[in-house]
Amino acid sequence: MAILLSRDFLSAMRRVFKTSSFRIVISFVGFFLVSGMIVTIVTGFHNQHLFEREIRQVVTNEGEETFAAAGHPDLDHFLPVVKALVHNEPGFFYLLEDKTQTIVAGNMLHLRPVSGPRWLSWSHRIPRPPRPIIVYGEGYQLSDGGYYFVGIDASRLHQLRRDLWCTVAWSSVAFIVLGLIGGILLSGAVLARIEAISVTARSIMNGNVMRRIPLQGTDDEFDHLSHSLNVMLDQNQALITSLQQVSNDIAHDMRSPLARLRHRLEKSLERESTMDAVKENISLSIDDLDCTLETFTSLLSLAQIESGMQREKFVHVDLVALARNITETYLPVLEERHQRLDVSLPTKAMILGLPVLLRQVFANLLENASQHTPQGSKIMLGISVTKEHLQILVSDNGTGIPDVDLKRVFDRFVRLEHSRSMPGNGLGLSIVRAIIQRHSGTILLTNNMPGLRCTIDLPRFHSS
Numbered sequence: 001m002a003i004l005l006s007r008d009f010l011s012a013m014r015r016v017f018k019t020s021s022f023r024i025v026i027s028f029v030g031f032f033l034v035s036g037m038i039v040t041i042v043t044g045f046h047n048q049h050l051f052e053r054e055i056r057q058v059v060t061n062e063g064e065e066t067f068a069a070a071g072h073p074d075l076d077h078f079l080p081v082v083k084a085l086v087h088n089e090p091g092f093f094y095l096l097e098d099k100t101q102t103i104v105a106g107n108m109l110h111l112r113p114v115s116g117p118r119w120l121s122w123s124h125r126i127p128r129p130p131r132p133i134i135v136y137g138e139g140y141q142l143s144d145g146g147y148y149f150v151g152i153d154a155s156r157l158h159q160l161r162r163d164l165w166c167t168v169a170w171s172s173v174a175f176i177v178l179g180l181i182g183g184i185l186l187s188g189a190v191l192a193r194i195e196a197i198s199v200t201a202r203s204i205m206n207g208n209v210m211r212r213i214p215l216q217g218t219d220d221e222f223d224h225l226s227h228s229l230n231v232m233l234d235q236n237q238a239l240i241t242s243l244q245q246v247s248n249d250i251a252h253d254m255r256s257p258l259a260r261l262r263h264r265l266e267k268s269l270e271r272e273s274t275m276d277a278v279k280e281n282i283s284l285s286i287d288d289l290d291c292t293l294e295t296f297t298s299l300l301s302l303a304q305i306e307s308g309m310q311r312e313k314f315v316h317v318d319l320v321a322l323a324r325n326i327t328e329t330y331l332p333v334l335e336e337r338h339q340r341l342d343v344s345l346p347t348k349a350m351i352l353g354l355p356v357l358l359r360q361v362f363a364n365l366l367e368n369a370s371q372h373t374p375q376g377s378k379i380m381l382g383i384s385v386t387k388e389h390l391q392i393l394v395s396d397n398g399t400g401i402p403d404v405d406l407k408r409v410f411d412r413f414v415r416l417e418h419s420r421s422m423p424g425n426g427l428g429l430s431i432v433r434a435i436i437q438r439h440s441g442t443i444l445l446t447n448n449m450p451g452l453r454c455t456i457d458l459p460r461f462h463s464s
Contacts, residue, residue: 351461
């Protein structure tokens with residue numbers, strides 16, 4: 001039983017170690033501990049350095065004052081000064097020896113005559129203090145062979161060093177505790193936002209496609225991420241809705257030609273059918289198949305355009321040359337329908353794009369304008385150039401489109417009542433809009449009073 005419990009405990013601990021919360025807490029504790037230790041140690045050593053420099057300066061000043069009071073650096077002049085200092089300055093350590101190293105004045109035991117700064121591990125004080133005292137001082141050689149030493153109690157510096165390491169030890173405990181608290185709070189805040197995203201994702205996977213990630217209103221990175229994901233979810237939902245609509249539209253629009261095709265084939269199988277009737281049925285069936293194939297070809301073309309797979313093939317295109325070529329092709333058709341085409345083009349209008357797709361834009365717009373306007377109507381095609389954009393304008397003076405339908409006609413398979421008797425599958429404007437959007441442009445339909453006005457804005461290409 002104990003073995004099973006220990007295994008379960010180890011397994012649980014391994015799961016804890018693998019969690020993001022644990023890694024965040026440990027990282028925060030480590031960073032907090034290292035930064036706190038660095039600050040504490042640097043501050044402690046800096047304070048020690050200042051205190052040590054202060055001690056050195058006090059001893060140096062005391063030595064200089066002694067030399068100044070004695071006047072001459074010999075034993076006879078130093079003796080009365082040192083005796084007075086021992087009596088008047090009990091906080092300092094003084095020693096005056098002759099050239100035979102015999103003590104002649106001071107409050108210290110014998111020292112070897114060493115010049116310069118000195119650290120003494122015990123005070124050599126007379127009388128001996130009850131506790132060890134560390135002394136810092138400076139020794140001076142006198143002109144007659146004597147030796148003078150002046151020092152000060154430096155035990156506080158030693159105690160400061162011990163206190164520093166004690167402070168480091170206790171501070172490390174405090175930093176670990178504070179780091180754990182801060183890490184837990186931080187990981188809780190971060191993981192709560194991540195969990196909100198995860199909960200939303202699971203809800204969407206369970207079928208609640210309308211669910212979106214809540215924003216906190218902090219305008220931070222998590223809000224930016226949540227907003228981007230929400231936009232992506234909106235687009236996915238729009239694509240799903242569009243796909244469902246396309247499926248319904250295909251099922252609806254394909255039903256009639258396929259049903260007619262089946263009916264004609266059944267009639268052709270009847271024994272009393274004549275050869276002429278069979279040929280007529282076959283011809284009509286081919287027309288229905290052509291219409292169906294045209295619809296599927298348009299759908300495939302639309303999907304390829306919207307996927308953006310052709311963007312890397314963009315080249316420099318002169319819209320003016322393209323428009324002239326299209327108008328030359330459509331002029332005989334328009335003349336046959338007794339329609340007039342007015343063209344207003346600049347010298348040149350360069351953009352980056354695919355000539356085949358842009359040619360399809362002009363062809364679809366001119367074809368729509370021609371089919372939906374009566375005989376004797378006027379169609380206008382114009383291109384204008386600004387500093388940053390190119391504008392294509394195609395307008396007519398026909399029957400136009402009701403304002404409520406100006407945006408809806410860009411949807412797939414949308415055909416208004418007055419155009420259902422005309423050839424077409426309702427994908428022409430959908431393809432035009434997809435092409436313009438793939439070229440980073442916009443398209444807008446407005447009422448031309450009378451007729452329809454189509455305005456396209458495209459980014460202009462600036463040649464170097």
